[in-house]
Amino acid sequence: MSATPVLAPFATNQDLDPARLRQAFGVFPSGVVAVAAEVDGALVGLAASSFTSVSLEPPLVSFSIANGSRTWPDLRRARHLGVTILAEHHGGVCRQLAGPVATRFDGVDVTVTDAGAVTLADGLASFDCTIYDEVVAGDHTIVLLRLHAVEHVDPDLEPEGVPAAVPGPLVFHRSGFSALV
Numbered sequence: 001m002s003a004t005p006v007l008a009p010f011a012t013n014q015d016l017d018p019a020r021l022r023q024a025f026g027v028f029p030s031g032v033v034a035v036a037a038e039v040d041g042a043l044v045g046l047a048a049s050s051f052t053s054v055s056l057e058p059p060l061v062s063f064s065i066a067n068g069s070r071t072w073p074d075l076r077r078a079r080h081l082g083v084t085i086l087a088e089h090h091g092g093v094c095r096q097l098a099g100p101v102a103t104r105f106d107g108v109d110v111t112v113t114d115a116g117a118v119t120l121a122d123g124l125a126s127f128d129c130t131i132y133d134e135v136v137a138g139d140h141t142i143v144l145l146r147l148h149a150v151e152h153v154d155p156d157l158e159p160e161g162v163p164a165a166v167p168g169p170l171v172f173h174r175s176g177f178s179a180l181v
Helices: 018-025 088-097
Strands: 033-039 042-048 052-056 059-066 081-085 110-112 118-120 125-137 140-152 170-173 176-179
Touching: 033 088, 033 118, 042 059, 042 088, 059 125, 081 140, 088 170, 118 125
Parallel strands: 081 118
Antiparallel strands: 033 042, 033 081, 052 059, 059 140, 081 125, 110 118, 125 140, 170 176
16 A cells, blocks of 8 residues: 655745745646747747636637747737647657747748648647737736637547547646656
8 A cells, every 4th residue: 555645734934936836836737839820921939838728608718928928929919829739749849939939930840821820730739819818917928819710630530430549748747748648
């Protein structure tokens, strides 16, 4: 029989140091998305690990972006944004999207819609969105996106009744990438 871990009781004067908070928040795994668009003829994008579904009516999703982001001011000017749920094999692409702006899309296979939404190839799902609202929340802004179109991998709809080999999502956990087992 394995022992149940014992959690220390909450201290009365807790140290809510940002580094300790980041570690505590990191124990909760999250999926990773790419948010991208064509803005003034250039591809602009970023990776976010704070994506979540919000509402079916109207269809809304959200992600959070640091208020100090230098990419978001350009990206938010796009008419439409593409959101791609990244698959477990997208770890390198995710790191690239978090890297130098000039090389974020080097060698990355993308689709650009007429409205300027950019999605990545081989994602588990892709959404064409517009900004619905932004809510400042501390050092981040919660961006609510309204969905206009969706595509996703559905193994039940594969031709001839053969289930597709669908990869799992890219998971961000404890400051690193992993896959579901």
